[in-house]
Amino acid sequence: MITLTHFLVVSACIFCIGLYAVLAKRNAIMILVGIELMINAAILNFVAFGKYDKENYGGQIFALFAIVLAAAAVAVGLAIILNVYRHYKTINPEKIHELKD
Amino acid sequence: MIVVLLPFLAFLVQALLGKKAKSGNIGLLAIAGSTIMCLLGVFMEVWHSTTMSQRWEWFVIGKSPFHFGILLNNLTVLMQLLVCIIALPVHIYSRAYMKGDEGIHRYWMYLSLFCFAMLGLTVSINLFQMYIFWELVGFSSYLLIGFWFTRESAVQANKKAFLVNRIGDIGFLIGLSLLFSHFGTLDIVDLFGTEGVFMKGFLNDGSWQVVDKNTLWITVAGVAFFLGAMAKSAQFPLHVWLPDAMEGPTSVSSLIHAATMVAAGVFLLCSVFPLFNDTVLLIIAVIGTLTATTAAIFALGQYDIKKILAFSTISQLGFMMVGVGIGAWDAAMFHLTTHAFFKCLLFLGAGAVIHEMAHLKAHYRLDIDPQDLRQMGGLRKYMPKTFILMAIASLALAGFPLTSGYLSKDSIVISAYEWASHLGGGRILIPIALIIVSLLTAFYIGRLIFKAFFGTFTHEEAIKEPISLHEAPVAMLIPMVFLVIGCLFIGYSLNPLNYHHSWLMESLHVNMTFTVVPLAHTIIPVFLTVGTLITWLIGWKWYVKKAYPLQAESKWILFSTRQGYLDEFNNRVFVQGTEKLSLALYWFDKHIIDGATKLLTRFTTGISTATHWIDKYIVDGFVNLAANTTYYIGHLVRHVQNGQLQAYLGFAFTVVVLGILYLIIR
Numbered sequence: 001m002i003t004l005t006h007f008l009v010v011s012a013c014i015f016c017i018g019l020y021a022v023l024a025k026r027n028a029i030m031i032l033v034g035i036e037l038m039i040n041a042a043i044l045n046f047v048a049f050g051k052y053d054k055e056n057y058g059g060q061i062f063a064l065f066a067i068v069l070a071a072a073a074v075a076v077g078l079a080i081i082l083n084v085y086r087h088y089k090t091i092n093p094e095k096i097h098e099l100k101d
Numbered sequence: 102m103i104v105v106l107l108p109f110l111a112f113l114v115q116a117l118l119g120k121k122a123k124s125g126n127i128g129l130l131a132i133a134g135s136t137i138m139c140l141l142g143v144f145m146e147v148w149h150s151t152t153m154s155q156r157w158e159w160f161v162i163g164k165s166p167f168h169f170g171i172l173l174n175n176l177t178v179l180m181q182l183l184v185c186i187i188a189l190p191v192h193i194y195s196r197a198y199m200k201g202d203e204g205i206h207r208y209w210m211y212l213s214l215f216c217f218a219m220l221g222l223t224v225s226i227n228l229f230q231m232y233i234f235w236e237l238v239g240f241s242s243y244l245l246i247g248f249w250f251t252r253e254s255a256v257q258a259n260k261k262a263f264l265v266n267r268i269g270d271i272g273f274l275i276g277l278s279l280l281f282s283h284f285g286t287l288d289i290v291d292l293f294g295t296e297g298v299f300m301k302g303f304l305n306d307g308s309w310q311v312v313d314k315n316t317l318w319i320t321v322a323g324v325a326f327f328l329g330a331m332a333k334s335a336q337f338p339l340h341v342w343l344p345d346a347m348e349g350p351t352s353v354s355s356l357i358h359a360a361t362m363v364a365a366g367v368f369l370l371c372s373v374f375p376l377f378n379d380t381v382l383l384i385i386a387v388i389g390t391l392t393a394t395t396a397a398i399f400a401l402g403q404y405d406i407k408k409i410l411a412f413s414t415i416s417q418l419g420f421m422m423v424g425v426g427i428g429a430w431d432a433a434m435f436h437l438t439t440h441a442f443f444k445c446l447l448f449l450g451a452g453a454v455i456h457e458m459a460h461l462k463a464h465y466r467l468d469i470d471p472q473d474l475r476q477m478g479g480l481r482k483y484m485p486k487t488f489i490l491m492a493i494a495s496l497a498l499a500g501f502p503l504t505s506g507y508l509s510k511d512s513i514v515i516s517a518y519e520w521a522s523h524l525g526g527g528r529i530l531i532p533i534a535l536i537i538v539s540l541l542t543a544f545y546i547g548r549l550i551f552k553a554f555f556g557t558f559t560h561e562e563a564i565k566e567p568i569s570l571h572e573a574p575v576a577m578l579i580p581m582v583f584l585v586i587g588c589l590f591i592g593y594s595l596n597p598l599n600y601h602h603s604w605l606m607e608s609l610h611v612n613m614t615f616t617v618v619p620l621a622h623t624i625i626p627v628f629l630t631v632g633t634l635i636t637w638l639i640g641w642k643w644y645v646k647k648a649y650p651l652q653a654e655s656k657w658i659l660f661s662t663r664q665g666y667l668d669e670f671n672n673r674v675f676v677q678g679t680e681k682l683s684l685a686l687y688w689f690d691k692h693i694i695d696g697a698t699k700l701l702t703r704f705t706t707g708i709s710t711a712t713h714w715i716d717k718y719i720v721d722g723f724v725n726l727a728a729n730t731t732y733y734i735g736h737l738v739r740h741v742q743n744g745q746l747q748a749y750l751g752f753a754f755t756v757v758v759l760g761i762l763y764l765i766i767r
Contacts (some may be wrong), residue, residue, distance in 0.1 A: 022747070023751050093746045093747050096744070100743045
């Protein structure tokens with residue numbers, strides 16, 4: 001049988017891959033992709049736990065909300081990246097370090 | 102009191118009057134007043150009766166009070182009267198002798214000061230007061246010797262006199278301190294009187310204790326007092342100041358250096374006589390003999406009249422010291438008194454001669470020294486009265502019978518012989534030496550008289566016109582006549598041959614420790630008289646007939662003339678020695694002491710340089726180290742905030758993971 005654990009492990013894997021993308025990619029859009037992956041992993045977690053709420057279907061509903069919010073977040077993120085690109089002429093996060101001391 | 106204070110008042114008045122006190126009447130009146138007072142008021146009352154004394158408290162040091170006051174006993178009133186009687190004719194004489202001198206007001210001032218000091222010395226009640234007057238006498242003598250201070254020789258002479266006297270003052274002071282520290286008093290009556298410490302003993306913690314006179318400190322004290330007397334009374338070797346002191350006016354020399362000041366030393370010794378033990382007395386006698394002998398030898402070769410008389414004084418003082426040393430201090434005082442008269446007379450006479458020679462020199466513009474014997478001769482024709490007076494004084498000096506000098510000098514010689522035969526041993530040399538010195542005395546004084554008054558006048562051929570040498574003025578002659586009375590025997594004793602009957606000796610009588618040898622009383626005087634006549638015969642032949650056997654430049658005579666080269670010796674040893682010592686000390690100071698200072702400086706500089714280095718590299722180094730470490734750490738940590746997004750996220754994630762791990766494991 002496919003138990004809850006299987007879902008969680010898959011979700012964790014996806015999360016880690018997203019985390020890796022956030023931390024180690026030199027392209028800001030790839031960082032967005034990583035963020036998206038992490039959100040998707042969280043959504044998967046929700047759906048997995050939704051099995052225990054048969055009256056309200058809370059897990060499923062929240063997952064829908066989360067998908068929408070993820071899209072919104074990516075939109076905003078893209079807007080920021082566009083502005084950043086306009087200012088810094090690059091989207092390599094390593095090259096953007098004006099907040100250093 | 103009045104006796105002492107009158108001359109002091111005269112001194113003050115004359116000092117105030119300054120240049121106007123030319124005639125010197127004030128000083129004269131003062132001294133005349135003193136003499137009369139002394140004679141009638143003091144002498145008559147105290148002589149041969151009990152001692153009188155009076156004390157006033159002066160100041161207190163710690164627990165011991167110091168007094169000043171007057172002591173009147175036989176000894177002191179005799180000295181007092183002597184000083185007054187000698188000073189009076191000198192004052193009268195000075196009026197004529199110093200006439201026309203520019204500094205005459207100073208002269209009277211100093212003369213009065215001297216009389217005051219001398220009189221004060223004689224009546225002092227304790228040794229401290231005596232010391233004060235002793236120094237004052239020395240000081241006035243300094244002033245008077247250097248009276249003609251524009252002369253270089255006079256200035257050197259008075260400096261020498263003062264310095265040599267100072268050496269004696271140290272001795273006096275040491276004696277004073279020793280006595281005071283042991284007995285707690287300096288009072289003459291308490292110490293030396295018949296009830297005094299030395300006779301009866303003193304209270305020591307409640308029990309009477311007799312003074313043991315053989316302890317070391319008594320000997321030292323005795324020697325110390327004798328040292329004081331040695332300098333003042335010109336004993337060998339501290340006699341060197343007296344011949345040079347002849348730079349002063351002759352009247353001064355007659356008063357100070359013949360009769361009074363030099364007698365102060367003898368007076369001191371007679372006052373403190375009970376202090377001396379046998380060792381000290383022997384020392385005194387030996388030095389006295391030595392002085393008498395050397396001075397007589399030196400007198401033989403002198404050409405200056407005053408220097409001959411100066412050495413004669415030294416020689417006679419030697420006699421007096423011998424008198425003290427053998428225990429017969431009454432004989433010494435007797436000789437002092439007679440010596441005062443005839444020596445003063447000799448000086449005054451010499452002064453008259455010098456005065457006339459100086460007139461001659463000025464009148465004829467000769468280039469001579471008025472005091473030089475070789476320039477004189479045959480003055481008997483021109484100054485008969487002076488000649489007679491000086492001749493009588495010379496007889497007294499030589500100890501010819503019928504004079505006072507005969508009594509006093511023979512008293513000493515005979516007593517010395519008795520003392521020597523009583524005690525035996527090598528002491529017989531002392532009377533023998535004294536006899537020889539007496540013969541030498543006769544010879545040199547005969548030489549003086551013969552060379553000056555007999556023969557032909559040296560300049561008679563040089564000056565063709567009749568010479569205008571006068572007799573001395575009356576004002577000079579009268580004092581001399583007054584003094585000559587004291588030279589004859591009548592003043593002292595009705596018996597011209599036996600000195601024991603003299604009223605002076607009888608009153609001052611001292612118990613002798615030796616027995617009287619009657620044979621000596623006749624043999625010695627006869628021997629001396631015969632010897633004197635023989636020496637005069639020889640002198641007559643040599644000087645008047647000019648049959649002089651020795652060369653004038655022979656070594657012996659030079660030795661005598663140059664005073665045994667004593668002055669050169671003193672100069673070489675003391676003066677140049679001191680100069681060399683001071684040069685050595687200067688070198689030491691410059692190189693060694695300054696060198697030490699420089700070394701210290703360099704050392705300190707080195708230390709400061711090292712400290713500076715330490716400060717700069719080590720102390721500052723620590724501080725810099727701390728600062729740099731902090732900077733480095735900061736530099737390291739700064740990389741945390743590098744503005745890189747992904748780094749921040751990485752850190753945050755790491756912390757979260759660590760937290761979760763921690764929670765799981767806990």
